[in-house]
Amino acid sequence: MLLNAMASHAASSSSNPAGLLPSLEKADYRNAMARLGAAVNIITTDGPAGRAGFTASAVCSVTDEPPTLLVCLNRSASVYPAFKTNGVLCVNVLAAGHQSLSALFGGKTPMDERFAAGNWSRKTTGSPMLDDAAVSFDCRVVHATSAGTHDVLFCEAVAIAIGGATQGLIYFDRRYHEIAAPPH
Ligand SMILES: NC(=O)C1=CN([C@@H]2O[C@H](COP(=O)(O)OP(=O)(O)OC[C@H]3O[C@@H](n4cnc5c(N)ncnc54)[C@H](O)[C@@H]3O)[C@@H](O)[C@H]2O)C=CC1
Numbered sequence: 001m002l003l004n005a006m007a008s009h010a011a012s013s014s015s016n017p018a019g020l021l022p023s024l025e026k027a028d029y030r031n032a033m034a035r036l037g038a039a040v041n042i043i044t045t046d047g048p049a050g051r052a053g054f055t056a057s058a059v060c061s062v063t064d065e066p067p068t069l070l071v072c073l074n075r076s077a078s079v080y081p082a083f084k085t086n087g088v089l090c091v092n093v094l095a096a097g098h099q100s101l102s103a104l105f106g107g108k109t110p111m112d113e114r115f116a117a118g119n120w121s122r123k124t125t126g127s128p129m130l131d132d133a134a135v136s137f138d139c140r141v142v143h144a145t146s147a148g149t150h151d152v153l154f155c156e157a158v159a160i161a162i163g164g165a166t167q168g169l170i171y172f173d174r175r176y177h178e179i180a181a182p183p184h
């Protein structure tokens with residue numbers, strides 16, 4: 001009931017038919033979002049539609065029962081059809097030193113070149129798992145919904161690989177920042 005109310009509120013406020021709410025410029029929104037620091041991830045897939053991967057900061061935990069993350073993917077990305085068809089993916093959370101790998105998977109680079117820059121293995125779903133990721137979540141996509149230009153993919157984790165990296169990577173203010181955990 002509440003979800004329905006939220007969904008219908010979101011739909012009506014995004015179209016804003018009565019023009020009652022001011023609308024933000026895209027550039028203002030992006031400038032503001034640049035201030036929201038986030039982990040950087042390489043999302044990979046493999047299956048009937050082939051191997052693909054892209055860089056994503058729009059990733060977060062949804063619930064731990066069942067263990068579920070969400071990933072937002074722009075429908076205009078070249079990788080979109082592969083993710084849609086394969087229905088499985090791996091969220092590889094990047095660590096310090098992965099800046100150039102992030103740039104490769106975030107640009108217009110051919111897919112083979114992207115994957116040639118890292119070492120990969122596979123676990124349950126067959127999606128490429130980055131060997132030196134901070135952590136990897138091997139997932140099946142259980143639900144997808146569209147919001148504006150993106151699809152929101154709800155992904156149930158079926159296997160996890162914890163890496164040994166001691167420093168993480170954060171994308172903030174359009175730049176990468178390496179972060180070290182303070183001593184315990
Ligand atoms: N959620 C997304 O789809 C994101 C896309 N990108 C893309 O990567 C490239 C480089 O990004 P930046 O250097 O950070 O500069 P930028 O000025 O394009 O983006 C600033 C911030 O706005 C947000 N953003 C950017 N494009 C978005 C989109 N299409 N949908 C929703 N949020 C978006 C992100 O939080 C991003 O960090 C751009 O082409 C950008 O569109 C970057 C971050 C997130």
Ligand SMILES: Cc1cc2nc3c(=O)[nH]c(=O)nc-3n(C[C@H](O)[C@H](O)[C@H](O)COP(=O)(O)O)c2cc1C
Binds near residue numbers: 076077107109
């Ligand atoms: C730091 C960073 C974060 C990004 N986050 C996302 C994201 O969350 N969702 C998304 O659809 N694209 C995101 N992108 C853009 C995709 O990585 C890019 O569109 C993708 O590589 C597809 O490009 P292609 O169409 O050339 O294959 C991000 C790019 C960068 C550099």
